[in-house]
Amino acid sequence: MAELEYIEGYPAYMHELLQRVHASREKRKTYVPEAMSMEEQQKVLKLHPDYAPGGKRNISVGPNKGDVAPEPVADLLEAYPLVGSEEIDISSADFDVDIMVIGGGLAGTAAAIWANIQGVPADRILLVNKLRHGDANSIMAEGGTQAADREIDSLDRHYLDSMGGGHFTNKPDVLRGLVEDAPFVMHWLHELGAMIDKNEDGTFVEKWGGGTSVRRLHSCKDYTGLEEFRVIRDEFRSRKIGCIEHYPAIELLTDGEGTVTGAVLYNLETGEYKIVQAKATILATGGFGRLHIRGFPTTNHYGATADGLVLAYRAGAKLRDTDTVQYHPTGAAYPIQIVGYLLTEKLRSSGAQPVNVDGDSFVFPLEPRDVEASAIIRECYVRDKGIETPTGLRGVWLDTPMIEVKNGEGYIKKAFPGMDRMFSRYDIDMTNNPVLVFPTLHYQNGGVETDPQGRTTLDGLWVAGEVSGGVHGKNRLMGNSTLDTMVYGRRSGMSAAEYVKGGAEQGKLTLEHQTSYVKMLKEADVPPERRSPILLPEYRGKEALARMIDVF
Amino acid sequence: MASSEESATKKLDLQKVMDRIAEASKQVVSGVEAGTVENWVTIYIMGRAYQVPADLTILTAMEYAGYKFVRGVGCRQGFCGACATLYRKEGEYKLQAGMACQTRVEDGMYLVQIPFTPAEKPSYDIAELDYDVNTLFEYYPELARCVSCNTCTKACPQDLEVMDYVQAGIKGDFGDLAEESFDCIQCGLCAIRCPSEIVQYNVAQLGRRLYGRYDSPEPEHLTNRLEEIDEGKFEQALDEITSLGREELEKMYAEREREQE
Amino acid sequence: MKVPYYPGCTLKTKAANFETSALAVAERLGIELVELPRWNCCGTVYSLADDDLIHHVAAVRNLIRVQEMNAQGLVDDEYRLVTLCSMCFNTLKQANVRMSENPEDLEKINDLMYLEDDYEGRVEVKHLLELVDELGFDKVEEQVKNPLEGLRIAPYYGCMLLRPTEVGIDDPEDPQIQTRMLEALGAEKIENPYRKVCCGSYQTVQDKKVVSNLAYDILTHARNAGADAISLSCPLCAFNLDSRQREIKEDHPSFREIPVFYFTQLMAMAFGLSEDYCGFDLNYIDPEPLLSAKGIIGGSNGE
Numbered sequence A: 001m002a003e004l005e006y007i008e009g010y011p012a013y014m015h016e017l018l019q020r021v022h023a024s025r026e027k028r029k030t031y032v033p034e035a036m037s038m039e040e041q042q043k044v045l046k047l048h049p050d051y052a053p054g055g056k057r058n059i060s061v062g063p064n065k066g067d068v069a070p071e072p073v074a075d076l077l078e079a080y081p082l083v084g085s086e087e088i089d090i091s092s093a094d095f096d097v098d099i100m101v102i103g104g105g106l107a108g109t110a111a112a113i114w115a116n117i118q119g120v121p122a123d124r125i126l127l128v129n130k131l132r133h134g135d136a137n138s139i140m141a142e143g144g145t146q147a148a149d150r151e152i153d154s155l156d157r158h159y160l161d162s163m164g165g166g167h168f169t170n171k172p173d174v175l176r177g178l179v180e181d182a183p184f185v186m187h188w189l190h191e192l193g194a195m196i197d198k199n200e201d202g203t204f205v206e207k208w209g210g211g212t213s214v215r216r217l218h219s220c221k222d223y224t225g226l227e228e229f230r231v232i233r234d235e236f237r238s239r240k241i242g243c244i245e246h247y248p249a250i251e252l253l254t255d256g257e258g259t260v261t262g263a264v265l266y267n268l269e270t271g272e273y274k275i276v277q278a279k280a281t282i283l284a285t286g287g288f289g290r291l292h293i294r295g296f297p298t299t300n301h302y303g304a305t306a307d308g309l310v311l312a313y314r315a316g317a318k319l320r321d322t323d324t325v326q327y328h329p330t331g332a333a334y335p336i337q338i339v340g341y342l343l344t345e346k347l348r349s350s351g352a353q354p355v356n357v358d359g360d361s362f363v364f365p366l367e368p369r370d371v372e373a374s375a376i377i378r379e380c381y382v383r384d385k386g387i388e389t390p391t392g393l394r395g396v397w398l399d400t401p402m403i404e405v406k407n408g409e410g411y412i413k414k415a416f417p418g419m420d421r422m423f424s425r426y427d428i429d430m431t432n433n434p435v436l437v438f439p440t441l442h443y444q445n446g447g448v449e450t451d452p453q454g455r456t457t458l459d460g461l462w463v464a465g466e467v468s469g470g471v472h473g474k475n476r477l478m479g480n481s482t483l484d485t486m487v488y489g490r491r492s493g494m495s496a497a498e499y500v501k502g503g504a505e506q507g508k509l510t511l512e513h514q515t516s517y518v519k520m521l522k523e524a525d526v527p528p529e530r531r532s533p534i535l536l537p538e539y540r541g542k543e544a545l546a547r548m549i550d551v552f
Numbered sequence B: 001m002a003s004s005e006e007s008a009t010k011k012l013d014l015q016k017v018m019d020r021i022a023e024a025s026k027q028v029v030s031g032v033e034a035g036t037v038e039n040w041v042t043i044y045i046m047g048r049a050y051q052v053p054a055d056l057t058i059l060t061a062m063e064y065a066g067y068k069f070v071r072g073v074g075c076r077q078g079f080c081g082a083c084a085t086l087y088r089k090e091g092e093y094k095l096q097a098g099m100a101c102q103t104r105v106e107d108g109m110y111l112v113q114i115p116f117t118p119a120e121k122p123s124y125d126i127a128e129l130d131y132d133v134n135t136l137f138e139y140y141p142e143l144a145r146c147v148s149c150n151t152c153t154k155a156c157p158q159d160l161e162v163m164d165y166v167q168a169g170i171k172g173d174f175g176d177l178a179e180e181s182f183d184c185i186q187c188g189l190c191a192i193r194c195p196s197e198i199v200q201y202n203v204a205q206l207g208r209r210l211y212g213r214y215d216s217p218e219p220e221h222l223t224n225r226l227e228e229i230d231e232g233k234f235e236q237a238l239d240e241i242t243s244l245g246r247e248e249l250e251k252m253y254a255e256r257e258r259e260q261e
Numbered sequence C: 001m002k003v004p005y006y007p008g009c010t011l012k013t014k015a016a017n018f019e020t021s022a023l024a025v026a027e028r029l030g031i032e033l034v035e036l037p038r039w040n041c042c043g044t045v046y047s048l049a050d051d052d053l054i055h056h057v058a059a060v061r062n063l064i065r066v067q068e069m070n071a072q073g074l075v076d077d078e079y080r081l082v083t084l085c086s087m088c089f090n091t092l093k094q095a096n097v098r099m100s101e102n103p104e105d106l107e108k109i110n111d112l113m114y115l116e117d118d119y120e121g122r123v124e125v126k127h128l129l130e131l132v133d134e135l136g137f138d139k140v141e142e143q144v145k146n147p148l149e150g151l152r153i154a155p156y157y158g159c160m161l162l163r164p165t166e167v168g169i170d171d172p173e174d175p176q177i178q179t180r181m182l183e184a185l186g187a188e189k190i191e192n193p194y195r196k197v198c199c200g201s202y203q204t205v206q207d208k209k210v211v212s213n214l215a216y217d218i219l220t221h222a223r224n225a226g227a228d229a230i231s232l233s234c235p236l237c238a239f240n241l242d243s244r245q246r247e248i249k250e251d252h253p254s255f256r257e258i259p260v261f262y263f264t265q266l267m268a269m270a271f272g273l274s275e276d277y278c279g280f281d282l283n284y285i286d287p288e289p290l291l292s293a294k295g296i297i298g299g300s301n302g303e
Ligand SMILES: Cc1cc2nc3c(=O)[nH]c(=O)nc-3n(C[C@H](O)[C@H](O)[C@H](O)COP(=O)(O)OP(=O)(O)OC[C@H]3O[C@@H](n4cnc5c(N)ncnc54)[C@H](O)[C@@H]3O)c2cc1C
Pocket: A102, A103, A104, A105, A106, A107, A108, A128, A129, A130, A131, A132, A133, A134, A135, A136, A137, A138, A139, A140, A141, A142, A143, A144, A145, A146, A224, A225, A247, A248, A249, A250, A284, A285, A286, A287, A299, A300, A301, A303, A304, A305, A307, A308, A342, A344, A442, A443, A464, A465, A466, A467, A478, A479, A480, A481, A482, A483, A485, A533
């Protein structure tokens, strides 16, 4: 790569191209392409990484044998455990609790708090974290949280929007729980002191989200997840609930008859294992963006590696909707340091338009996510109207300056401080110049099947949040996921607490469920070196890796 | 779609498009390969020199050098505060701070991560607290020790005016405290550097929660909605809609009205 | 006249009544006190340790803000910085004196604060009493609509307005500035030697007794000299002389409580301003019975 000349953060040739965006802005002020008909949508969706051929296969073992899943997910499900009963001693527990929560994002943290509110003592609950408490997808949510709390809105309307967004595959009773509890979640957040954006008159600021028929999205500037999570974590800490960090769960323990009774934890720093016994286990490990499905960059945090799916599945829980993956239409495509990072949908609901290399807008900015993403891929790879970056990535412009045209000067700094800060670190001023975008791997739509209390098909095991499947069907709407974490974190926490208070006994600790699973793996000819969960993705330099030796 | 384009999509090998996208993203998803790099810089990770590609962040450069992070990284995008890093550049006296995931490497950077900050976080029940400056002093009496040296502000990787928000707290100006500290990712660098041993980010957390809860009441439209739900206003509609088959739902969905902008 | 104004932390909380009354009376005198847009705690106590330069950073940073106000056009070539609290006054002014006398110290401090503009040394720290004095007490008299006739007030200075002499606003042995103010307001002044005695200051945190004993002496001397009330200009003195009467009463059940005013509260009364500006609810000893008895409130003069 020869030294490039940079202007306002862009290589000179890109800077020249973006002048066309400035030139067409006046025209685009009044002209926006219409939303696509169902038919048009079906056509363009062929280009969606989730619908394009390849990249998936049938799962060959376990309760969902025969179902379709992305290759990297199928690989992890069809993999041997990290440890077996020969290698570790599970006869006595290092931690003895009533409720263990695995994964401290919004879902897990809310679950622990509500189990405590419901009467389980703080020292009888243990929250287990792979990284720090809060190093999670939750803290990164930018855009907002849905709740039908305006007069013109209704719970059934929220339901219908979500069903349509999910292509009518959502599990009805679970989706109902989501929309029914949503206003309460906003109330809870307000009581805890979350700074939810308000208008001068004291009402909540509510924005459009892709696929919603009314403005229903509540936010905290563009740090919605950060604010929601900080407040909830502060509440969690005030309650002095048990919490350990850098200790991922690597396997569930069962009584050998289908009831989950605890877990094996692994100290990431020392390599030592610990055994937890718990009467109830709530799995809230989040999603799988770091599997880089189809080779896409991701918006997800470092630890989003599908551990929860693996653990639950191996213990015998049923999954659902494993075949779909959500790509966010607008990830950053330039500069290289931030490729894949999320540029929230709220930018588009505030007026930013996708624009091609000619300066034309080519798609209604608020199509459902899969449609919007496919249209951008079409623009770049079928119509050849994308912009290529110096590293060979393609993208289209997102005309962020239009936001200030529509909402007044200074709006971006006020409403999107996080994003503005991120670009300014690379000398790009998003108030004056557009930014480059391309779809990015964003969300695990399906997961461990649950009922409206967060219960799985296994006794003693609940799930909440992104690891669960059903509530969003095959496609989640923006703002329904942070909502999901708090609704089902709370419901599973309360349900598990009732279970414990109802006199549930601690079952014995075994790894017997592994035996039949390993047998299936062998029958399916799974290569013995394939093991899961993977816990963390691999980004070390190839040269360094090639020269590593194990001494200790 | 124009018809020529339509046939183009049909003929197009969709799998190949996906492969092209994957190829273009390789550097981002599976680490950089030396062969593709032209510009290099030297950084010093805890004192030891490494040659790394100039385009990387501190985080990805350390990974390139062979570090597998099990601490000191979380979101990788500037939200979680796990990757706090201090550095000095060769020949400069200034000690600078940045998030490893958000800061580009520069030649001659000497760096160390501070992945943990020991800090007290008192327990409180926000519902029981007075919305009053005394509450801040009750839980964080060391606030009064601020000498306004501004070291915290210098250390803030989010470029927040940390000292100003601490001072706003001392004055009991909750609005300023909350707004000025809002973008805080609680990385802990301010607290590590503070000569008065204040834990700024925890103070701000309490201040924001007080402000969020007490500055203005819960919106009426939300309170009303909660009452309506209690009264069962939506029960029937939900019973109906949850029992509909796919076709009926599709029809309803297609016909639903959008709120006027 | 627009003058930069430094409130200090306590005036935003416990002594909010000092500020509301001061802003109101200043306005009557044609002085617009413009609050520094950004300010920090003054540092609270002027540090006496020689090599403790860091403690003066707080004060000097506030002085820099006065330069900024001028640069931003918020005030017009006005480098006087007005304070109400005697403690802030003393801390800011002593730091200012030190900076002007020790260019080396100033350089070090400027260097440390590299995110700010350099302090150029042009600011003059003034107490509101001084500013009014410069304006002339006849101007005060002109504003009086409701003279404080029959109210016998003992002015109290404490230390911070008078010592050390380089920063004091009056003769440390025989201060008169409050007396002139009280005369202008139509009150009866009660002189007594205890007006210069320390109130015990921050000892109040460590050892209430030390302070309540001192306060007992100060207050009983004023009372014996015939005073109905005290006038002062410092929230900490106010706390020690006013709120500590609770402890005095415990030790000396026969002690007769005595109201303590900020001088600006008295000005507001005399100017006939609404009682809202006085915020008597923040006074520990309720002054209203006294004021009613003397016919100062409850009449028809209030706005
Ligand atoms: C950039 C971004 C923006 C988003 N914006 C929005 C938005 O605007 N609105 C919205 O509704 N949704 C949004 N989402 C989605 C939403 O934030 C997440 O889906 C949701 O917060 C997931 O919460 P969770 O608690 O289920 O999982 P997470 O928050 O991911 O938490 C899971 C936790 O479990 C831990 N964990 C994983 N494996 C293990 C293990 N083996 N042992 C122990 N712990 C483990 C992880 O480290 C993590 O801390 C966004 C997501 C991203 C990534």
